[in-house]
Amino acid sequence: MAPSLLHLPNGQTLTVSPVFGGFSFKSNDLNVHNSAFPPGWTIFIESQEDIDDEVAVEGQELHDGPRKSHVRRFRTPTLHGDNFFFSSMSNPSNTDFKPATSPTRQIAMMLWATLWWYFHQPKPNPHITTKGLNDNTPEDGKPKGDWRIGIKRDGIFKGRHLLPKLERMGIITSEESCVGESIDDKGGEGWTRMFASERGFWLIDPRIFLFTLSPTTHSPFPGASPYPSRPASPNRDSFPSSRPDSGGEMPPGLMTPQTQSPSGPFASGSHLPTYYPPPPTLFTFTNNIRHPIRQKPPAQGETFYTRYIPSVGQFLSFRVASLSPKTPPHRGPVSDSTPSFLPPGSGVTQGSLPSIANMTITPNDTDLLHTWMNDPRVDALFAMAGPRPVQEKMLREALNTKNSFPVIGCWDGKPFGFFELYWVKEDRLGRYLSSHDYGNWDRGFHALVGEQEFRGPHRVKVWMSALVHYFWLADPRTERVLVEPRTDHKKFIDYLQDVGFYKEREIAFPHKQAALMKIRREGWEAPVL
Numbered sequence: 001m002a003p004s005l006l007h008l009p010n011g012q013t014l015t016v017s018p019v020f021g022g023f024s025f026k027s028n029d030l031n032v033h034n035s036a037f038p039p040g041w042t043i044f045i046e047s048q049e050d051i052d053d054e055v056a057v058e059g060q061e062l063h064d065g066p067r068k069s070h071v072r073r074f075r076t077p078t079l080h081g082d083n084f085f086f087s088s089m090s091n092p093s094n095t096d097f098k099p100a101t102s103p104t105r106q107i108a109m110m111l112w113a114t115l116w117w118y119f120h121q122p123k124p125n126p127h128i129t130t131k132g133l134n135d136n137t138p139e140d141g142k143p144k145g146d147w148r149i150g151i152k153r154d155g156i157f158k159g160r161h162l163l164p165k166l167e168r169m170g171i172i173t174s175e176e177s178c179v180g181e182s183i184d185d186k187g188g189e190g191w192t193r194m195f196a197s198e199r200g201f202w203l204i205d206p207r208i209f210l211f212t213l214s215p216t217t218h219s220p221f222p223g224a225s226p227y228p229s230r231p232a233s234p235n236r237d238s239f240p241s242s243r244p245d246s247g248g249e250m251p252p253g254l255m256t257p258q259t260q261s262p263s264g265p266f267a268s269g270s271h272l273p274t275y276y277p278p279p280p281t282l283f284t285f286t287n288n289i290r291h292p293i294r295q296k297p298p299a300q301g302e303t304f305y306t307r308y309i310p311s312v313g314q315f316l317s318f319r320v321a322s323l324s325p326k327t328p329p330h331r332g333p334v335s336d337s338t339p340s341f342l343p344p345g346s347g348v349t350q351g352s353l354p355s356i357a358n359m360t361i362t363p364n365d366t367d368l369l370h371t372w373m374n375d376p377r378v379d380a381l382f383a384m385a386g387p388r389p390v391q392e393k394m395l396r397e398a399l400n401t402k403n404s405f406p407v408i409g410c411w412d413g414k415p416f417g418f419f420e421l422y423w424v425k426e427d428r429l430g431r432y433l434s435s436h437d438y439g440n441w442d443r444g445f446h447a448l449v450g451e452q453e454f455r456g457p458h459r460v461k462v463w464m465s466a467l468v469h470y471f472w473l474a475d476p477r478t479e480r481v482l483v484e485p486r487t488d489h490k491k492f493i494d495y496l497q498d499v500g501f502y503k504e505r506e507i508a509f510p511h512k513q514a515a516l517m518k519i520r521r522e523g524w525e526a527p528v529l
Contacts, residue, residue, distance in 0.1 A: 006117050007308035007315075010210050010266040011333025016117055021045075022074070022087065025114065039091065041110050044155065045074040045084035079124045080195075083150035085157045086110065104165045107156060111171055112209035118149055119198050120310060120529060147198040153191060163191040170204060172196050202526045205473045207275035210266055265304055265332075278475045281440070286402065291425045292440050297405040301328035305470045308335070309462055310529055314412045316466055321365045321395060321406040321418070328365065330413030365408060366392050368415055372450030381486065382448060403427055409463055416454035419467065420446040424482050432507050433516075441477040444484070457495065458528075465499045465528040472521055479521050484514035493517065500524055 003017040005028075013028045019042060026040040048071050074082060089110065127142040151172050157163060166172050172194045180190040266274055282293045298304045300322040308315050317332045363371070369391040372378050379385040384394055398406040404422035408415050424430050424442045445467055449455050471478050485492045487506060493515055497503070501517040508514075 004117075006113070006120075007310075007333075007335075008113065008116065008210065009206050009307045011315075012210075014113065014117075022084070023117075025110070025117070041089035041114075042087045043084045043114055044087045044152075045082060047072050047074050047078050048081045048083060049078070077118065077121045077124050077147070077149075079126065079128065079145050080148040080150075082118075083152045084114070085152040085155040087155045089156065104162060107162065108166055108169055108171060109209045111166065112204075112206065115149070115171070115196050115201050116206075119147075119201055119526070123147060123198075148195045151194040151196065153194075163194055167191075167194065169208070170200075171209065173200060199525050202469065203472055203476075203521075205275050207266060265306060278477065286426045289426050289430070291403075291423070294402065294423060300324065300399070301331070303331035305466065306332040307466065307469075307527070308333075312411070312459065312462065316463060317410045317413070318407050318419070318466070318470065319410065321369075321398070321408050323366065323392070323395060323399065325364055327363070330410065332410075332413070334412040365415075366395060368408070368450065369395060369418060372418060372448065375450065378448050378450065381489065411454055411459075414451075416451045417447060417449040417463070419448075421467070421471075422446075424480075428509075429482065429484055429507075432509065437504075438482065439477075439479055441475050442480040442482060443471045443474075443478055444482040457498075460495045461499050462528045464495060468499070468519060468524065469527040472524065481519050483517045484509075485517065486512045487515050499528060 003015055006014040006016050006025075008014070015026050015028055017024050017026070022042060022044040024040060024042045074084075086107070089107075124147060125139075126144040126147065127139055128145045130143055133142065151157060151163070151166075153163060163172070167174065173196070174191070174194050176190065176193060182190065279295055283290055284293050285291075298320050300320050301324065303317050303319040306315055306317040314335045315333050317330075319328065319331060322328045366388065370388045373382060373384040373391050373394075374386070384390060395406060398404065398420060403426040404420050407419040407421055409417040409419060422429075422444050424433075424438045424444050425440060427444065429444060430438060447464075447467075449460070468481050471481050481501075483496060483501065484507060485496070487493075493503065496517045499519075500523065501519045504516045504518050506513060507516050
């Protein structure tokens, strides 16, 4: 298996190379960023295959006796037979970078990045053989299982308290949810069957785990530090004390590469986490509808979602639309990356190099909407054609609406479409539904693609699934996403069904006959890659 380049959603890249028994992960962001991703680590990964004919599925248990299996070298992912652990890791010199205040958070970050790589691999066949399955059942008619990878309690994972902490963070889990009989679980027997699932991984906000180290004030390497080519095992003595009398220095946390503006989704000038749990539920009334008070959306021009799409080779991002007469600068990474190494003291910074983020691009968002809405193809669906004041008024109203906000979608920073993201309960759609059709936190969206070069079935499926992904991450209480396209827009309906939506029924609005399309969190697996 050849080395591969792994793009993290905050713009950092890792080179993943095969080594004996596993893979090595090494950061490529040597002197570009103002803080270093931990230099590298190595995983040992293997595949275990059951010899028994039947396997368990959700809600079904097999016999309690020992199962026959054999272990082989990892080649491609299996549905639930892969296991791995960290065999080694490296840290930069303490004279150049402050050690991680929380070793557990650093390991969690490496675990998240490793899972990001693993769940970007080709998906295994989801169909499984179960006890009592008819031999004549065709492959597509067989039950499906969850894609999982086991976390082996070995190497760095041997620590008594590490796996319990990672489980509390939500990045790994176990079906053994009992306390257990052991009074002193020194051997960790209750934590030997931990795993991470594809479905669970994609429902975790990456802002919780993307962790970097802060340079020391006297470091000669403000971008990063040179580090050894061969990762070494972690040194317990290199980790600082967690006592509160540590000198009052701000602990490192989640942050962003220097390529992003302070308003990017991973930006944190104080090195503190950029993820916060949703606020408590408080209710209010709008047009006689009782609904939760909604948290304020991001600011105008602010990027709130970004992810590299391997099948397209570009970064997809969403930002809030802006009334500014100037083009909002792009707040996020692009695929055309600049050199990953800049010599220390050269005076050259990432921000000074030519990029889409520092170029002046026209038109602004109002001009974009004016052009798009006057396209006959778009006007046939949105009926918002007219002079520029028509689209400016529409944008102003959208920015002042409490239950929705307007969004510009971008490929590598170049705008391609307009979206409205809304809360269903107080939206016009909610008035046509009964209370069991939606919950307090369910979302919906309207969409148009204005740029011809970014049309096409695959790109549509990517941004559709990305919007759903954003809704799941934005609030864990969101259980459904609803969309109501016009019934004659059959191609759009087909795209929705391709990414997991289903048609529940039709609704007669005053201005259109709509198909009510739904997708549930429970039935969602992963975004289109």
